Amino acid sequence: MKTFYLDNEYEYDFDLYGLVSSGKDYTMAWWLNKLFEMRLTRQKDLCFTLPGREQLLISNYEFVTDHSVIRLLRNKALGTNTLRKPYLLPDMKEYDYVLQITGSMPKRYTQGLLNTLLLIPLVEYVKQFDPLSLKFKENLIF
Numbered sequence: 001m002k003t004f005y006l007d008n009e010y011e012y013d014f015d016l017y018g019l020v021s022s023g024k025d026y027t028m029a030w031w032l033n034k035l036f037e038m039r040l041t042r043q044k045d046l047c048f049t050l051p052g053r054e055q056l057l058i059s060n061y062e063f064v065t066d067h068s069v070i071r072l073l074r075n076k077a078l079g080t081n082t083l084r085k086p087y088l089l090p091d092m093k094e095y096d097y098v099l100q101i102t103g104s105m106p107k108r109y110t111q112g113l114l115n116t117l118l119l120i121p122l123v124e125y126v127k128q129f130d131p132l133s134l135k136f137k138e139n140l141i142f
Contacts, residue, residue, distance in 0.1 A: 014102040016129045016140070017114075018075075018095030023122030025074050028097060029061045031120040032072060038063045040072055046088075048139070058088045068103025091135045095127070100140060 021028060029040040040061040048056040057079060061072040075098050077086040087093045099117075117126045131137050 014100050014131065014140075016131050016134075017099040017101075017117065018092050018127050018129055019097040019099060019117065019123055020094065020125040021096050021120075021122045022124075025059045025061065025072070025097070028120070028122060029072055031122065032099075035116055035119065038070065040070065045078060046073070048088075056086065056088070065103075068101060070102075071098075071100040073098045073100065088139050089134060089136050092129065098140075 019028070023031075026042070029042070032038065033040050040063045043060045043062045046058040046060050048058070056077045059074040059078055063070045073088055075088050075092060075095055077088075085093075089095075089098060092098065114126050114128065117123055131140065
């Protein structure tokens with residue numbers, strides 16, 4: 001019997017930032033709304049069903065315009081979890097939040113964005129990531 005494999009390539013055409021912060025997700029969304037004059041709103045939590053019927057719930061904030069989509073995702077799962085890896089992106093487990101920006105943002109604004117994110121009193125550290133370098137990058141496709 002022949003075996004066929006589906007070879008499907010996704011496009012990871014978004015900018016990705018990891019934020020270290022001890023603040024609550026709604027407070028982080030409020031600060032981002034204030035600094036960038038946008039309206040991140042709470043969406044339905046993302047639910048990933050893992051092998052063994054365990055579920056990973058991730059808080060999800062989103063702002064959509066004609067040209068871009070901005071998402072603020074909590075990296076660690078909500079609630080008390082018995083999962084071995086309760087993270088959206090286990091290879092970024094040191095980061096509390098993931099900021100995903102899809103759409104038009106010129107590369108020259110990247111450093112300005114990093115500096116502005118550091119103006120938030122709750123943010124201790126920010127780093128930009130290349131999505132292609134992450135092992136669990138498929139978790140960001142939804």
